[in-house]
Amino acid sequence: MAPPDHRRPYKRPAISDQQRRRELSLLRQAQSRLDAQHRARCLASSVLSLENPEPDSVPELELESKPGEERSEAPPKEFDVRQASKLRGAEARKWFARQLMLPEWMIDVPDRLSQDWYVFARPAGKRCFVVSSNGAAVSRLRNGSILHRFPSALPSGARTRDVSGSAQSYSILDCIFHEPDQTYYAIDMLCWRGYSLYDCTAEFRFFWLNSKLAETGACEPPSQYHRYRFSLVPVYNCDHSGLHAAYTGAAPYVKDGLLFYNKEAHYQTGNTPLALVWKDENCSQYVIDTDSQGNVPKQQQVVLELQEDGKLTTSDDPPVVFGCLDGDFIQKSGLCLGNLLRFAIGDGGLSFVDGGLDKADLCYLGKSNRARAFADSYSKLIS
């Protein structure tokens, strides 16, 4: 006798893999479709332009570039981060170097500091981008070279099954890698799960950073799928108590100055007056540059970029001219356009006329460290 239709043949094995295969295929297709549309949406807001596409003469630093992997065709003018992460060598360095928001030195106190600004103690360490996508996180220094490649609890940062998002989505954090406790301190968030935050205010970005980062488990201690701990930096309003807390308060990291962010500022790449840095001996052990042995040089040193006409400029836009080299000297030293040169500021120091720089007493020391991508900025030099 046959069982009633609606009683499934109870003791029969109930595996039906074909339906499961169909469903899983549909799931994969739906996810890929979502990713593709998602990507189309994000690109608009996170495409960042590469302003200076001409080749850089600085030799390769990129350790992981392999022969044959080099892109033969000239890179297009516009990239998104994922394309950019395929860049190698000089191009990568140049591209990444331009993507960080760089503070100016605080020369005077902005208006409405206490209402419109945040302050936090900057952790000492290496400023870098952390991009997590496709099952791995990669941190890149300002010069574009890779600091670490590691599995992370960040979204799409490890090859575990991430139920919350697709493998294709990516996140970008602006971080400082703090050596003593091997921790990435996240100071800003640029993209999260594929959504760009470039056009959001600092207020929103910090809120998002604070609420999202911990949720992922990225702030947990390291584990198999999470090699480096991430941590948030306490951000204060710039009122009296906030300044006090940032300036003198205890922090789990070595402090390197104070950073001030305007609450309304979008994430703007390059130097911006909407982010400021302050250093003195109370809040930083690196008030002034040190040489590679950590000794303070007798004279202040500057790095300037050599221009076509022999002028030496800062990295500001527009550049500020600090001096000029004559053509003979350039030829004898084998220098060329765009080289970054290190100078000592002599006893003459800097002299100002009508609030503008008049002249500087510069002594040539040599080419700067190859890892540098930029000349110093004006505000750094005169502070």
Place this chain on the structure above:
Amino acid sequence: MAMEITQILLSAQALDARVRTEAEASLRQFQEQNLPAFLLSLSFELANNDKPIESRRLAGIILKNSLDAKDAARKNLLVQQWVGIEISVKSQIKELLLRTLGSSAHEAWHTSAQVIAKVASIEIPQKQWPELIGALLNNMTQRDQPASLKQATLETLGYVCEEISHQDLAQDEVNTVLTAVVQGMNLAEHSPEVRLAATRALCNALAFAQTNFDNEMERNYIMKVVCETAMSKEAEIRQAAFECLVSIASLYYELLEPYMQTLFELTSNAVKGDEEAVALQAIEFWSSICDEEIELQDYESPEVGESGAPHSCFIEKALSVLVPMLLETLLKQEEDQDQDDTVWNLSMAGGTCLGLVARTVGDAILPLVMPFVEENIKKPDWHCREAATYAFGSVLEGPTAEKLSPLVNAGLDFLLSLMKDENSHVRDTTAWTLSRVFELLDIISSENLQKVVIVLLESIRDASHIAEKVCGAIYFLAQGFEDSESSSLLSPYLMDMITGLLNTADRTDSSDSKLRSSAYETINEVVRCSNLAESSQIIVQLLPVIMNKLQQTLELQIMKSDDREKQGDLQASLCGVLQVIIQKLSSTDETRPAVVQFADQIMALFLSVFACHSSTVHEEAMLAIGALAYATGAEFLKYMPEFSKYLQMGLQNFEEYQVCSITVGVVGDICRALDDKILPFCDGIMELLLKDLQSDMLHQSVKPAIFSCFGDIALAIGEQFEKYVHHALPMMQQAAEICAQIDPSDEELMEYGYQLKRSIFEAYSGILQGFKDTKSELMLPYASHLLQFIELVCNDKQRDESVTKATVAVMGDLADALGSNTKLLFRDCVFYIDFLGECLQSDDEQLKETATWTQGMIGRVMVS
């Protein structure tokens, strides 16, 4: 008009094939040339008592088949043909059919009863046969007619009730039908034949009796008659009465309270002592009560109000007597029952019911079942050991894991030892129980995994019906490691498991291909759930092994159509495994090259599989090609020239809509793989997709996939989609109109509506994003309609979450692509503000983030 066709009907049943074929041809010719005369002639034949029974029977069968068919499209055609026949002819036919009920020839009136029901199913809902019920009831009071007329009439009433819906009869008609039927069950007045027909008719008429059941006096009377009938002398009548009780249990659960004591006694006597057919219905009564209570529990409404039907806890109240009664049935196994899939006996029905009781009452069943298990599991009689294992396996779903896990942990070693029991029934049930354990409980750890795997890999070499259940156990064992960090626990055994399963697939001792396909399907799950980092090498090695097996199927000798079918089944299994391997390996950058290195050979194999089935595109091969396109990316271009003809075949396969649907999905995969390189193939593809959308023949479930595919194509080819806009957009708008008209009370249709809405939005998203920056003005004329459709969808508060996501995304796409052009549109509507608010408050991160983005996009438009 009617013709004499007796001889042709007889010839159509002749032994001589030539005579038969000729007669069949002339019948067909008659039918095609003059359908009304044909049907009338058949009716005359059926009604004429002077004709031979053979020709009357065939006349009745042809009549029935001229009114109804299994295939929905054909049935629809037949109905239209009947409706189109002249009324006077139809009246004549109906009159002849009713007259046949009075015939003394059983086969004639029996066939006529069925034909009448088919006509009724067409005409009663249209109110075109109002006199039918009256005419039938009139038969019940005729005195000078043959005794069989009442039987024929009751049977007809039963069939008619089965065919039509309860809304089609007026309450007074229902009353008279029920009265006639219940009177027909009267013991004193009627013959057993009449009472059997009446009881069966009641079973079909019960669904019409809501009003009568709501009336206590009428209900008491019906219940009394049914319960008395359940104790009739004739077993067939008792069985029919119990079938009525099963039907009453699900239709009128909330009214049963006063009768439960009686019903319990009736059913337990039947289970204990009655003939098997009756006892099975008595068990089914309790299974139906469980179904009702489980449903009440599943859909328990939080507010206690008039709307929520009451839960009477019948199972809980009867538990202490019900469970022992069911446990008794487990001991009534038949020899060799495990050899036959279709077998249904007391022990199986009892176990099924026990499983439902466990799901109904949860933990409370364990103290009643475990002593039985412990007492019987070591007895020398295999019946006891099998029943104990079956009882244990049956109660694994329902009770809490806290209660079950200790029991299962304590019993696991013993269960494993039963896999070596001397009796094959015991081993069979044990394998099934193990698969339930792995499916339902999380008890496998690094301590016990090894011994479990060892036992399973030994037992997979047992008899094929046992091996099949062992495959099921391995399938669910592997599934337990899905999505978990512990998947590496399985890694050390992966090689042995896959080897064991491959050997099982190669076994030749099984009469059908079920074991083989179970083994391959289990390999799929094992591969899917493996830890890729640790086992990629094994999976990479498996790839050429399966490719080789697929190659061998191409060389099989095909002698008869049966061989072709077997070849197709085997290819389906192997393409399935390839698909799973490709998908697994292409999920990481490190392992993807392992697929890509074989891509040319794999693709060549799939194309050969297509080529050896001329009439249809092989579904599994198509599914696997989608995965391959995903793996190879832009490289897939080189396969397109040869592959595109199969792609087109798939897109034109209306009959096997699954194939069409999968092919549409593969187009999407290829779009993403090739990006704008798909352009040269787009004209052909779009033409077929548009045709598919316009076809009535194609199953509606494929249509949402086609709209999503428009989005995929648009996103891939960007501004090149321009030339399709005039064709695609009107169809999207038309489909949006259909969505607006869906009846919200039709759950199934609503589900389809959600798919359709989501897919229309996906199409818009793809097109808008594809046109952005270059051709977005092309979408301006459609913006307002789109926004209205979005509003319509937003206003449906029941909407599915995936619809919400697609809605909020397309709204952002509209603002993003058309920019300030949409400012006026957005300014004039307010719904989106609430809708965004709703999305931003969701717990779903993805939804929140999309909503944030959309808010930003609309915000940008508003300040522009």
